[in-house]
Amino acid sequence: MRVLIKDIKNKEGESVELKGWVDVRRDHGKLIFIDLRDRSGVCQVIFLPSSAAYEAAKELRSEWVVRLNGKVNRRPKGMENPKIESGEFEVAVDELTVLSRAEEIPFDPASDISLETFLDWQPFALRTEKNRNIFKIQAEIVRAFRDFLISKDFTEVQVPKIVAQATEGGANVFKIDYFENKAYLAQSPQFYKQIMVGVFERVFTIGNAYRAEEHSTTRHLNEYTSMDLEFGFINDHTDVMALENELLVYVFNHLSKNCAKEFEFFGVELPKIPEAIPSLKLKDAQKILKEKYGLDLLNEPDLDPQGERLICQYAKENFDSDFIFITHYPTEKRPFYTFPDPTNPDFTRSFDLLFKGIEITTGGQRIHDYQMLVDNIKKWKINPAHFDFYLQAFKYGMPPEGGLAIGLERITQKLLNLDNIREVTLFPRDMNRIDILLSTLKNG
């Protein structure tokens, strides 16, 4: 029976079978050490000249996959390795089977590589400790998001990614051939999650969203993971903000419990998240930027990247918060379904959440009144006939509702203080690359 590496500490003196990858080899001639890696951790195994496996062990190289049998021994005094969980023990191997050989590895997994090399070699590069940690943390973010919402009586739904209409305007969409017709890749699950509020009252969905924007930045992807939620019977957008606040507190608590080792690896602390994340109206944020930092965006409908960075700095200095809500974006800047502020309809009951200088969430209250939606669609000069399907949900009774979306890769990136969003994306799609460089297809 196979034993996992993390469990060998309970098997002292016993003969165990281990399976895994050769992490590194240290050949001392008469004495060969291998660091063996499996899904649970790393341990040292030792081959002595007296072992039947000794000759075969001379052949071993990095990333070979092996099965071995040996006895778990406590390491000699002074030979413990405090850096690894199994460091007080080692396995003296007497039987070795090579399950798979590996070619010479293309780079040193313990050293830094360039982003380009990482992307070129992702199927192998993801095996490094750094990358296992990144994607373990990301998986736990998703899990915490899901667990929290389920505990709040939300229902998870799956929604299509092929859509008939270029829904939201603004961002560009990918056109695809759909039999005899054109179709598009969804920019967001927006319409479907709203429709599902009429069914379940509270829903969430985690899935890919597509943006055909020709940009090359450290925070954009053409395919990203959107964590969306939407729920009914709200009073206004502040209910959505309050839920997100509670959600994030839950997520970070979960991470501190389940990913302490991984965060330690990156040398980062989890951000402090206030019980009430500070909030500014866009206009007020713009005034602060002008007065405090001399950045004049007063006539802009939004903050620019520098404005986002500065207002986050302001939040850190004045509220000791890595997070800040910006609310009340101009009506003209937001999609047609955004709920206007009754006290000043030029602005909306909408918000962005900024975290360490970038936007990680957009959300708000939506228009739930059928006639108001239809009027708005006309005002936005879109053909309401294209939205008949969506509008059914509102025609037949929709409670006041709202929701939000969190960019999974962005929150992961900022949490770990990593430079480029592609470092936290499995197989990122950007202008130049779909796994392989598109330029190599052009030329080859």
Add this chain to the structure above:
RNA sequence: GCGGGUGUAGCUUAGCGGUCUAAAGCACUGCCCUGUCACGGCAGGGAUCGCCGGUUCAAAUCCGGUCACCCGCGCCA
């Protein structure tokens, strides 16, 4: 799309007009090593310095073009 930057062994980098017949660490090959843990020691293989052209007695090094990638901006999660 616009602006800036970078391209030197498999990887990470040094060299930035002559001393370069291109250097180092890791990886790879061979030999040595019974306590290493990114083991160590000795030896070796591996690069027409992204590509094309120009300036010069002389170009990895300067200039122009080109290709590729990276960063910033618009836009956005």
